[in-house]
Amino acid sequence: MKVLLVHPYFLSLDAHEQNVMKPYPPLGILYLSAFLKTKGFDVRVFDGTFSEPDAFFREVDHFQPDAIGFYVNMMTRHNALKLRAGLKSKALCFVGGPDTTHYVGAYLAHGFDAVILGEGELPTWQWLSQISNPDQWIQIPGLAFKQESMVMANPAAKPSTPIEEFPMPDRQSIHLNQYLDCWGKHHGYRPINLITARGCPFQCTWCSHSVFGYSLRKRSVNHVLAEMEWLNRHYNFNAYWFADDVFTIQKNWTLEFAQAVAQNGHLKKPFETITRADKVDEAVVEALQRSGCSKIWIGAESGSQTILDAMKRGVKRDQVKWVVQNLRRVGIQTGMFFMWGYTGEGLTEILDTIQLAEECQPDTALTTISYPIKGTPYYKTLQEQGLLGPEHDFENGTDRQNPINGRYADSVYHEATHLLALRLKLVKYQNQAGLRKWLSPLPRMQAWRSLRRLNHLINSG
Known part of the structure; x- marks a missing residue:
């Protein structure tokens, strides 16, 4: 059986990413391709990143697949819908990924024959193996489909395969x-x-766990090093990006990894990754430095402990500050993620967040405005409190457009981001540019004006 797996992301259609130019290969669909090949399927992958939508239709005409599978998230939903609508092939179409779990009916209504729920390898293999026997589909965990006019959704099994x-x-x-x-x-x-690793066991209210649930499966250090060895033999690259949710989630693993990299020096290259402040201590800081970590991203989210507790982050404000300062001490750059607009946040909490950024002085600070992803505790709480507005249009919106009643206008959060950047700039001037430049009134005046605008926007909104 011939299977075409599709990554329906097109850089040419993403104006924002064209300014950033930091695309990464779609690991999820590549894992699925490798797995299906071990089961005897003839698999091809269409990766749209550096291609065009028309190339997808040409690939379908040339390959003539029996089944076409799309991996979707919020960014790629609309592309997938358009590609599916334009298909003239008689191949059965299926769809999976983090966007599908809570929109099963909508995807089936848009021409997909099956929806894969949760981790993709096993249900996809089982469905493809029974693709000509629809009566057996009801037995496949993690599969949704239509039986006559009724949507049938079999709950996904808890991920357990190492x-x-x-x-x-x-x-x-x-x-x-x-x-x-x-x-x-x-x-x-x-x-x-x-x-x-796959998965994250933490309970942050705004985070979606639609693919792996709250499970965690960590690969052995030797298994990771074997992949690093293979990559070094086959590709010309000079850095790693470890795309884990929490790289240092297991302290002993992190220490073992540092020792193994030291013993296999030819594999050591600078790397970036993400972690939580409560999963870094002195020993982990030193291990990250020894293993080549050049930059680590921390989900700070808010400088208000009240907001952090409401998010169920399980992290203390002072932990974030300690980690950033100690990573800097050993030469590791830091990036911090901040989230505006969470329920209960007012001007005081916004200024607390800006103050935390000033105290930490990260090399990079990125902000976002919180949005309720369907199925998350955050979404359910807003719904119960009557704060969630009408659901976005499935074809033309995403969960980012789910409105929250009673929240500040987005202009408030844009100004907060501007003020945060100005305050970090002032700290940088103070630390690096000398007293004369620090005493220059311009940067201080810019920050003062931004604070006035922020107050005005809040009071007038």
Whole structure:
């Protein structure tokens, strides 16, 4: 059986990413491709990143697949819908990914024959194996489909297969060097992405767990090093991106990884990753430095402990500050994520967040406005409190457009981001530019004006 797996993301249609130019290969669909090939399927991957929608239809005409599978998230939903609508092939179409779980009926109504729920490998294999026997579909965990006019959704099984039992991602099915060349051209280095774990057990209210639930499966250090060895033999790159939710979630693993990298020096390259402040202590800081970590991203989210507790982050404000300062001490850059607009946030909490950023002085600070993803505790709480507005249009919106009643206008949060950037700039001037430049009234005047605008927007809104 011939199967075409589709990553329906097109850089040419993403004006924002064209300014950033930091695309990464779609590991999830590459894991699925490798797995299906071990089961005897003839699999091809259409990666739209550096391509055009018309190329997808040409690939379908040329390959003539029996089944076409789309991986979707919020960013790629609309592209997938358009590609499905334009298909003239008689192939059965299925869809999976983090966007599908809570929109099963909508995807089935838009022409998909099946929806994969949760982790994709096992239900996709089982469905493809029974694709000509619809009577058996009801037996497949993690599969949704229509039976006559009724939507049938079999709950996904809890992910339990050790990651080591899945083959490595099928990177050779795409033009991976296009990603490396893109990074090299625009940023001067060539990173490659991989994961050491699947899932996250933490209870943050706004985070979606629609694929892996609250499970965690960590690969062994030796298994990760084997993949790093393979990558070094096959590709010309000079950095890693470990795309885990929480890289240092297991302290002993982190220490073992640092020791293993030290013993295999040819594999050591700078790497970036993400973690939580409560999963970093002195020993972990030193281990990250020894293993080559060049930058680590911390989900600070808010400088208000009240808001952090409401989010069920399980992290203390002072932990964030300690981690950033100690990572800087050993030469590791830091990035911090901040989230505006969570329920209960007012001007005081906004200023608390800006103050935390000033105290931490991260190398990079990124902000977002909170949005309720369907199925999350945050979404359910807003719904119960009557604060959630009408659901977005499935074809033309995403969960980012789910309105929250009673919240400040987005202009408030845009100004807060501007003020945060100005305050960080002032701190940088103070630390690096000398007293004369620090005493210059211009940067201080800009920050003062921004604070006035922020107050005005809040009081007038």
